Amino acid sequence: MSDRQYRHVGQSPKRIEAQEKVTGRATYTFDMELPGMLHAKCLHSPYAHAEIVAIDTSAAKALPGVKAVLTGEDIPYLLGLYMIDKRVLARGKVRYQGEAVVAVAAVDEETAEKALSLIKVEYKELPAVLTIDEALEGKILVHEDINELEYIKGVFFPQPDSNIASWNKTIKGDIKQGFAEADLIVENELSLPPVGHAPMETHVAIAQADPYSKQIKIWSSTQSPFGVRQLLAKALGVSKGDIQVIAPYVGGGFGGKAGIHLEPLATVLSRVCKGRPVKVTATREEEFNQLPSRAAMRGRVKTGVKKDGTITAVEIYYDWDSGAYADYGVNVGRAATYSGAGPYEIPNIELHSRTLYTNKVFSTAYRGFGHLETHWIIERQMDMVARALGMDPYEFRMKNILRDGSVTISGEHINAYSGRPDKCLEAVAKEIGWTGYRSPEERQAAFKTGKVRGKGLASLQKAPAMPTNTSTAAIMQMDEDGNVRLMVGGVDMGQGSNTVMAQIAAEVLDMPLEKIKVVWENDTDRHPYDWSTVASKYTFMGGNAVKRCAQNLLKQMKELAAQILRCPVEELAYGEESIYHVQHSKKKRIAYKDLAMGYSYENGNSIGGPLVAHGVYIAEGLTYLNPDTGQGLPALDWTFGAHGVELEVDIETGEVEIIKIASAFDVGQAINRKLVEGQIIGGVLQGIGSALIEGFKFSPDGRLLNPSFTDNKIPTAKDIPAKIVPIIVEYPQLDGPFGARGIGEHPMISVPSVIANALYDALGIDFYELPMSPEKIALAIKKNGIQ
Amino acid sequence: MDKIKIQFVLNGETRQVEVEPDLLLIDLLRERLGLTGTKVGCGEGDCGACTVLLNGKNVNSCLLLAARVNGCEVVTVEGLGSYDKLHPLQEAFIAEGAVQCGFCTPGMLLSAKSLLDVNARPTREEIARHIAGNLCRCTGYTKIINAIEKVACADRHCACSREAEEGR
Numbered sequence: 001m002s003d004r005q006y007r008h009v010g011q012s013p014k015r016i017e018a019q020e021k022v023t024g025r026a027t028y029t030f031d032m033e034l035p036g037m038l039h040a041k042c043l044h045s046p047y048a049h050a051e052i053v054a055i056d057t058s059a060a061k062a063l064p065g066v067k068a069v070l071t072g073e074d075i076p077y078l079l080g081l082y083m084i085d086k087r088v089l090a091r092g093k094v095r096y097q098g099e100a101v102v103a104v105a106a107v108d109e110e111t112a113e114k115a116l117s118l119i120k121v122e123y124k125e126l127p128a129v130l131t132i133d134e135a136l137e138g139k140i141l142v143h144e145d146i147n148e149l150e151y152i153k154g155v156f157f158p159q160p161d162s163n164i165a166s167w168n169k170t171i172k173g174d175i176k177q178g179f180a181e182a183d184l185i186v187e188n189e190l191s192l193p194p195v196g197h198a199p200m201e202t203h204v205a206i207a208q209a210d211p212y213s214k215q216i217k218i219w220s221s222t223q224s225p226f227g228v229r230q231l232l233a234k235a236l237g238v239s240k241g242d243i244q245v246i247a248p249y250v251g252g253g254f255g256g257k258a259g260i261h262l263e264p265l266a267t268v269l270s271r272v273c274k275g276r277p278v279k280v281t282a283t284r285e286e287e288f289n290q291l292p293s294r295a296a297m298r299g300r301v302k303t304g305v306k307k308d309g310t311i312t313a314v315e316i317y318y319d320w321d322s323g324a325y326a327d328y329g330v331n332v333g334r335a336a337t338y339s340g341a342g343p344y345e346i347p348n349i350e351l352h353s354r355t356l357y358t359n360k361v362f363s364t365a366y367r368g369f370g371h372l373e374t375h376w377i378i379e380r381q382m383d384m385v386a387r388a389l390g391m392d393p394y395e396f397r398m399k400n401i402l403r404d405g406s407v408t409i410s411g412e413h414i415n416a417y418s419g420r421p422d423k424c425l426e427a428v429a430k431e432i433g434w435t436g437y438r439s440p441e442e443r444q445a446a447f448k449t450g451k452v453r454g455k456g457l458a459s460l461q462k463a464p465a466m467p468t469n470t471s472t473a474a475i476m477q478m479d480e481d482g483n484v485r486l487m488v489g490g491v492d493m494g495q496g497s498n499t500v501m502a503q504i505a506a507e508v509l510d511m512p513l514e515k516i517k518v519v520w521e522n523d524t525d526r527h528p529y530d531w532s533t534v535a536s537k538y539t540f541m542g543g544n545a546v547k548r549c550a551q552n553l554l555k556q557m558k559e560l561a562a563q564i565l566r567c568p569v570e571e572l573a574y575g576e577e578s579i580y581h582v583q584h585s586k587k588k589r590i591a592y593k594d595l596a597m598g599y600s601y602e603n604g605n606s607i608g609g610p611l612v613a614h615g616v617y618i619a620e621g622l623t624y625l626n627p628d629t630g631q632g633l634p635a636l637d638w639t640f641g642a643h644g645v646e647l648e649v650d651i652e653t654g655e656v657e658i659i660k661i662a663s664a665f666d667v668g669q670a671i672n673r674k675l676v677e678g679q680i681i682g683g684v685l686q687g688i689g690s691a692l693i694e695g696f697k698f699s700p701d702g703r704l705l706n707p708s709f710t711d712n713k714i715p716t717a718k719d720i721p722a723k724i725v726p727i728i729v730e731y732p733q734l735d736g737p738f739g740a741r742g743i744g745e746h747p748m749i750s751v752p753s754v755i756a757n758a759l760y761d762a763l764g765i766d767f768y769e770l771p772m773s774p775e776k777i778a779l780a781i782k783k784n785g786i787q
Numbered sequence: 788m789d790k791i792k793i794q795f796v797l798n799g800e801t802r803q804v805e806v807e808p809d810l811l812l813i814d815l816l817r818e819r820l821g822l823t824g825t826k827v828g829c830g831e832g833d834c835g836a837c838t839v840l841l842n843g844k845n846v847n848s849c850l851l852l853a854a855r856v857n858g859c860e861v862v863t864v865e866g867l868g869s870y871d872k873l874h875p876l877q878e879a880f881i882a883e884g885a886v887q888c889g890f891c892t893p894g895m896l897l898s899a900k901s902l903l904d905v906n907a908r909p910t911r912e913e914i915a916r917h918i919a920g921n922l923c924r925c926t927g928y929t930k931i932i933n934a935i936e937k938v939a940c941a942d943r944h945c946a947c948s949r950e951a952e953e954g955r
Contacts, residue, residue, distance in 0.1 A: 014881050021889030022877040022896065024824015024864035031823035198924050200828045200836055200890035251826070251890030252924050284829040494888025494925050674884040678926060682887065685927035709833035709922065717915040717928040724929060 008503040009738045012674035013513050015499045017249075017492070017520065026249045029204040029221045034277040037206070038067055040269050041112035042280075043102040043119055044290060045094035048359040048702025049128035049142070052093055052101065052121065059118035060104060065111035068272040069119070070103050075268050077235040081259050083158065083165055083326035084150040085143060086362075088264045093126070095142055095324035096361050097703045098289035105269040105278050128359035130702045132298050132319045135163040135356035142324060142357035154627055156330050163357040165322065166330040170337045170351040170409050170630035175304075178313025178348030182304030186385045190377045191298040192752070192770040193695035194321070197366055198714050201251020202282040203291055207266035211275035214242040218263050223253035223491050224532035229524045231260040232267065240524075247522040250493035254686075255365030255745075257493070258534045259328060261291060288361075288707035293696065295329055295355075295363035296321035297370075299377030303385050309399040313348040314341055318374060320355045323362035330355045332363070332370035335465035337630045338410040340374035342382065343421040343461035343640050344400040349409050351630070359702050365534060367683065371462045371749045372690060376770065379458040379753030383760065392436045393757070394429050397459055398422060402640070411631040414638075417734045419741065421640035424664040425459050427727045428644030431662035432457075437761050446762075447786050450651050453659070454762025458754035459642045462746055463635030464535035468622035470636075472541045473528035474549040476505065478611040482577055482593030484509065484553070487519045488546060489530020490538040495744050496675040497538050501546045503671055504737055508550035510575050511592075528614065536742030539671060540637055541617045543737030549615025557595045560608040564590055564599055620735065637733050639741045641665035643684075643754040649762050651786060654778030656692055656755070658721035665746055666729040669739035673728065676743055680726035683747025689715045691752035695771045793857035797822075798866025806853040813837045815853040816863060824864040824893045828922065835921030838894035839863050845901040847920075864893035867900070875938045876900060883934035887925030895921045899935045908939055 020026040057069040072091030079086045090101045102119050106112035129135050129142050138161065143149065147160050156166040179185060205220040216238075222228050225245040233240045250257065262280040269278040282291055297320050304313040318336050322329035333355035340351055386396035401422050406414040428434075432455055438446075446452040464470075475487045486505050492498040498518040506513045519527070530542065554574060561579035562569045565588060573582045580589035590599070598608035625632040646659045663680050670676045693713050697705040706712040732739025756767045765780050790805040797820070806815060816822045816839070828836035830849050837849040840862035868874040876896050879885070886892050895918060902909055902917040909917070914935050915928070923931065 012884075015884070015886065017889075018881040018886050019873070019877075021886050021892050022864075022873065022880050023868065024822075024893045026889055027823065028826075028890065030826065031817075033818075198922075200834065200888065200922065200924055201826070202828075250888065252888040254924070284831065284833075496887070678884050678887060678930065681927035681929050682925050683927075685929075686924065708831065709829050710831065714922060714924065715928075716919040716922060717932065718919045720915065720928050720932075724927070 006507055008507040008513055009671050010669065010673065012672055013503065015496050016502055016518060028201050028249045028251050029206060029219050030201050030281065032206060032219055034206065037277040037279055038105040038107060038273055039109045039112055040103055040105045040266065040278050040280045041109065041116055042100040043116045045090060045097055045099040045101050047094060047123055047125050048097045049126040050094050050123040051126060052090065053124050054122040055102060056120040057102060060115035063115045063118060065107040066104060066115045068105040068269050070268060070272065077264060079231060079235050079260060079264060081327060082152050082156050082330050086325040088268060096359055098361050100290055103265055103269060105273055128702045129163060130359060132321050132356060135358050138162045142359055165326045165355045165357050166333055168334045168337045168353045170349060172409055173348030175313045175315055175348045175350045179304040181312045183307045184388055185302060185304045186388050187302045188381055188384055189300045190380055190768045192296060192373055192376055194293045194296045194363065195690050195694045196288045196293050196712060197254040197256035199252030199254060199256060202284060202287040203257065203261050204281045205262040205266040206277055206279045207263060207270045208277040209267055209271040209275055214238050216243045216267055218245045219248060220245060220263050221250050221257055222247050223250060223257040223493050223534065224259065225522050225524050226529055227258065227532045228260050228263050232264060235264060244525045247491050250491060253493040254367045255534060258365050258532055284709065285707045288712060289704050292327055292362045292364035294366035295332065297373045301377055301381045303381060305385055305389060309389055309391050309396045311344060311346050311400045314346050316340065316351040318353040321358050322355045323358055323360045325362040327362055328365040329363045331465055332365065336370050336374050338634045339371060339462060341409050342375065342378040343402045343459050345402055345406040346409055361704060367686065368745045368749045369465050375460050375750040376752050379750050380756055383757045394434055394457055397425060410625065410634060412633050412635060419638050419640045419666040420729065420731045421459055421461060423729050424640055424642040424666055427664040427729060428642045428662040429457060431725055431727065432644035432646050432660060434644060440764060443764050447651060451648050452651060452762045453646060453648045454758040455646045456754045456758030456761055457644050458750040458757060460746060460750040461638055461640050462749060463638045464537035466535050466537060468624060469618060470531045471616060471618040472530040472545050473614060473616045474545040475528050476549050476553050476613045478596040480597055482591065482596055483515045483517060485517050485519055487527050488542055489528050490542045491522050491533040495679065496672060497542060499675065500539055500671045501542055504543050504546045505550045508547055509554060511577055536744040536746065537636065539740050540736050540742055543740055544617040545615045547737045549613050552615055553611060553613035556611055556613060557592060560595050560599055561590050563607060637736060637741045639665055639667060639743060639746050641746050643750055645754045645758045647755065647758050649777065651781055654774035654781060660723040661721050662725040662727060663747055664727035664729050665743055666731055667743050668733040668736045668741040669730050670728050671740050676728055677726045679743050680747045681724050684724055684751055685715050685720060687748035687751025690770060691755045692771050692773065791854045793854055795856045795858065796860040798862055808854055810853040812848040812851040812853045812856060816848060822863050822865050826890050826893060835898065836891055836894045838897045838921060840897050840901055843901060843904055845898045864896060867896060875941060879934040879937045883930050883937060885926060885931040885934040891921055891923040895923065895931060903939055911936060
């Protein structure tokens with residue numbers, strides 16, 4: 001572990017904006033009210049797939065207080081991140097139940113809602129694509145124009161005349177030979193439903209489109225203001241300079257607020273309303289049913305192993321039931337190709353990942369970016385293969401786990417500084433006292449007590465999924481009193497990135513943390529660029545940019561001080577917010593604040609000028625993946641981890657109580673220990689939600705049946721494990737800031753798998769579908785004749 | 788619709804307002820009186836983001852008619868601490884790392900207060916049960932419970948405060 005001593009890094013200062021949040025002073029987009037502001041509401045499709053025959057908006061338009069009524073026919077723009085496939089409002093046909101069809105802007109929400117009730121839409125229902133098999137069959141097409149859609153070539157691979165938005169693959173070695181060498185082949189199929197992000201603040205956007213120019217000003221609950229600017233500029237055909245996007249406090253993101261969502265609708269409405277600001281606030285139902293979710297997925301996996309536990313070959317088909325539009329879904333599918341076989345060395349692999357269009361609410365990035373899903377398949381499979389071999393699943397994982405010298409499935413060479421999945425697994429196994437599966441006899445004896453306990457293990461890995469040229473920047477300015485104002489491109493949506501950036505700045509400058517003021521409310525007109533706050537990449541990338549920025553500020557101060565102290569820069573040191581000569585009297589030290597606006601000599605002569613520094617970071621060394629084989633370097637940094645769990649099942653009710661869950665992650669170097677723990681504890685509970693509680697349910701005709709917290713429960717305080725043990729493993733990454741790696745998404749990955757593995761230990765029953773609800777568990781117990 | 792004249796005590800100050808019979812308390816607070824510290828997460832009473840205290844009891848202000856608070860005392864997050872001194876719960880939420888995105892925080896604080904005002908020494912299970920109507924998607928609740936427990940145990944050196952320190 002790290003034995004370096006830092007003043008700020010690795011400590012746990014309180015988050016810098018906490019006071020604003022506990023006093024209610026923090027203003028979210030949801031709280032904003034602008035002069036003359038209008039409110040917009042949407043009418044949604046009641047059908048999963050239907051032709052829009054006619055829309056009559058005349059009565060709505062005539063209602064006093066209504067300022068605009070728009071349909072898809074009024075808005076020519078096409079939007080999309082990777083596949084340009086989505087309209088602001090449905091045009092010609094609707095592709096999922098819940099899709100926005102008509103939008104109304106009115107003086108208040110009530111009037112807008114009343115107007116919606118006056119709109120008549122005539123639909124002609126079409127047969128819908130509602131399952132993975134129907135999508136693959138391709139008899140009905142969700143996008144009949146798939147062959148004409150614009151997309152990023154060479155990265156995504158839509159298949160002609162099909163529902164396959166992208167077919168990405170990894171092909172390494174020779175699986176035929178690998179399976180021929182195997183002593184045992186194990187095949188399984190597992191699946192999981194869509195899950196909603198459920199941020200406490202729903203999506204909100206306010207737009208003000210200047211009627212006299214092309215200028216558009218947007219306030220949004222976004223985690224990617226520069227992404228909104230980029231995508232909106234492209235769709236509208238205007239310059240990026242015409243668009244200003246501001247991100248006030250964001251009430252949770254989890255990936256769902258990346259990309260572009262309600263901003264274009266607010267913009268076109270404001271345009272029609274002659275520049276009055278228009279606010280679109282998603283209701284909780286819209287958050288579930290109009291805005292995107294995490295995709296459903298089916299994984300089919302075949303693993304070949306030798307008797308000693310060495311994996312010889314793996315074949316995987318991941319089929320993503322990704323809904324009506326591609327959004328981030330195709331990139332989730334792509335990430336699965338290089339990361340979807342777990343943190344193991346696999347010499348021969350064929351991994352196919354197909355992102356499918358279906359007539360359901362579309363999918364996007366969700367904390368883990370496909371990794372909770374792929375690890376649900378892989379980490380269950382690892383246990384089932386170990387069992388088939390008669391081997392302890394801990395030993396089986398350790399036998400194949402990535403180590404210094406291993407090669408990943410995309411051909412990346414792992415070295416001593418890539419992180420240690422083995423140490424994470426070792427730590428959690430020790431914490432829960434793993435001694436192997438219990439025997440059938442032990443299990444039988446436990447059944448008699450009515451409550452049975454089980455333990456399980458699971459590993460995980462994730463690297464950021466992002467373009468090879470992803471970049472970020474930071475700017476610092478020093479005030480007259482020596483305080484530093486830091487502006488970064490990343491959005492702090494609750495993960496605490498601004499606190500982490502302040503700590504890094506304070507560490508490099510050797511200053512008190514309170515003297516670093518991070519400028520809140522990211523504004524694309526003022527803040528430096530950042531691609532998007534996603535992928536658990538901000539501590540790494542933003543941290544490096546801030547570190548370089550602070551080093552640049554220090555360099556400027558030293559260069560100025562060298563003139564004043566009449567010595568070479570190399571002979572200067574810094575500390576206690578001042579610059580001094582390493583040998584000379586410390587009385588001659590020059591305070592940072594005396595350099596801040598330029599230095600003035602006794603006679604009034606002045607040199608230097610206001611201190612302004614910048615630092616940038618661009619992902620280093622990433623390559624495109626070979627389109628046929630998926631080989632290349634997609635990963636900036638891998639964060640490896642593992643969970644160990646002990647749980648108790650009530651035989652009668654099927655209820656699961658988690659006695660203890662230990663979760664270890666090799667974060668390289670924790671910058672803020674308390675924030676890392678916060679990510680682990682919060683992520684683990686979100687993972688428990690996916691494992692035991694959450695999941696969309698659809699009617700046979702494709703209607704979402706549970707778009708509310710009443711029917712789509714998320715974990716409450718009563719659902720927390722009796723004990724969560726966050727374990728911070730620190731084997732530094734050489735190019736991470738102070739050795740740090742990302743942690744935001746990882747804690748929820750593999751939580752469903754570890755729980756299912758422990759359920760097997762407890763019950764001797766394998767679960768293949770999520771969520772593992774009490775009724776599902778109780779029914780399985782009954783079916784297996786356990787009493 | 789005829790408006791109803793109501794009088795109530797809001798954060799210690801007597802207020803007189805005229806409200807429509809169907810106006811919700813949350814809309815009175817946020818839209819008419821400008822107190823946006825109280826949030827809305829669902830508008831259906833499922834998430835607790837709109838929690839305020841009504842005569843000391845935690846209620847969902849999104850389900851309550853404003854007219855109903857006539858003659859009552861209402862406390863929102865803006866009335867929890869004072870400018871020179873935060874409420875101990877606010878201090879504890881900061882110190883324990885119980886805040887992430889912050890959107891559930893105002894409601895969570897008021898639910899916590901309503902518990903501690905009637906039960907100065909709740910168990911962790913009692914705290915969990917009491918705040919179960921306040922959803923939080925970020926924190927996993929553990930540090931929130933630690934913070935509430937810390938305030939409950941502030942004057943004592945009991946076992947649970949030590950456990951909270953250890954990050955249970």
